[in-house]
Amino acid sequence: MSTFILPVGPQHPALKEPTSFRFLVDGETVVDADLRLGYNHRGIEKGCEERTYIQDLYLLERVCGICSNVHMTVFAQGVEKLMGIEPPKRGLFIRCLMGELERVHSHLLWLGVAGHEVGFDTFFMYTWRDREIVEDILEMVSGNRVNYGMQTFGGVRRDLDEMQIRKVLDGIAALKARTPYYLNIGASEPTLVARIAGVGKLPLEKAVELNAVGPTARASGWKSDVRQDDPYAGFGEHIPFNIVTDEGGDVLARVVVRAKELMESYNICEYILKNLPSGDIRVKAPRKVPEGEVVSRAEAQRGECIHYIRSNGTDKPDRVKVRAPTLANWPATLYMLRGGYVADIPIVMAAIDPCLSCTDRMAIITDPKGNEKVWDWETLRQYGIDFYRKRGIKL
């Protein structure tokens, strides 16, 4: 049987990570996968060299809409090391709190997207309804729902008062009561499990070899988490938490890991709020940074986020390198897609939580002679749902 090429993407330029895939397919099976990035390469690294540190902080927040806070955190703590300043403990705890609230909103968003990709829209409605609770908390704490602008060199920019702490704890308690239900559905609802179990397999040795990060790596049984491996901000002050891992290595395991991580994040938030040290939230930072270089890391919701910063003694950096977790997970994703079904492409890609899930447009070539038929993401998603429906899996 002959093979042909199935191009997927690139999509709408307003999305964070438009990506183009070329799948070599043999009938319904993906034989090989290839990737082309750069449809939204904005030259932020070059832009950082032309701006001052404080301008860069807000530029880097805009690397990503979902993990904006983590990029700010990584850059701020790297520059703090170069400046030789240490934020006060209260500032570090609030820094951690923002990171965990962001993880909660992102994982709830992801659970909904995963449900949507397999045609389980009720799940999507439920998780996104609950996500509003954490979005409201973030808006109350920072003033913004998406780009919070909370971090700065030497600490954080806004403090929490007693009333806010009480409201955050109430919201966390509400989420804590609802999340076990999602974990139960994700892990044991028979139709959903039939759709995601064994799909997008990534064995442990491949996850390590291809340098996968975050929940993708942990769902293959690799116990790696920057919060524990390289404690930063308040995690250096021994905030207790468990690293969630799963041996499954498939999409089911990734759902389970993220749902359990939500519970861990709620516990971290509660611990932080109940043990919030008193005192200042920031110290004054100098405008110029002494010459040096530093590697700064943090655990974003999608995995390890790393910045390399080199300063030259002026108020502008010499080099800033940003690596967001999605790039680290692409080699593993290409591995997962090989040997799978075309119908599984949406959920396998969505399972690493790229910002690709909102894909807009793609072309599908159905005839090697060149008769082209264009499908959009919605059609491919529906194709996947119908493919499994014919095989008796009805969500």
Add this chain to the structure above:
Amino acid sequence: MTFEEIKKILEENLKGKIKELINPFPRRMTLWVDKADAIETCRALKEKAGFYHLSTITGRDTGDKLEALYHFAQNGMALTLRLQTDRNDPKLPTTIAVYPGAIFYEREVHDLVGINFEDHPDMRPLVLPDEWPQGIYPLRKDWHYNREKGVIE
């Protein structure tokens, strides 16, 4: 592992090849070797010192040389491996035989800084557009972006 333990392992396995090995911050270390010893160093890091994870590769223009910084990580330590190459003929050996996850990082460095990774199977552009002119590397210091002047200033 602590810095001292890793230092001992590296000094045993890379006798006389280490140009610099420092510990500038807690849980951070920098190793500098000649580019001819790159593959041997990577093997020692992965097989002897336990650095299974390659976080990313940074390409940098130092002015007279081009530099590739490989960021490795393990529990409790992040190591940066520094390799330098000549600006006129920028070549480094590919590390994907040791670290298969380096495939996209090397393509990205090739795009933006213009270091050629010898024996890399696939040096097509990854992040720059297809119509980007050959031989122009935006992250080198001699390249500047000139914003077009707006109609209304």
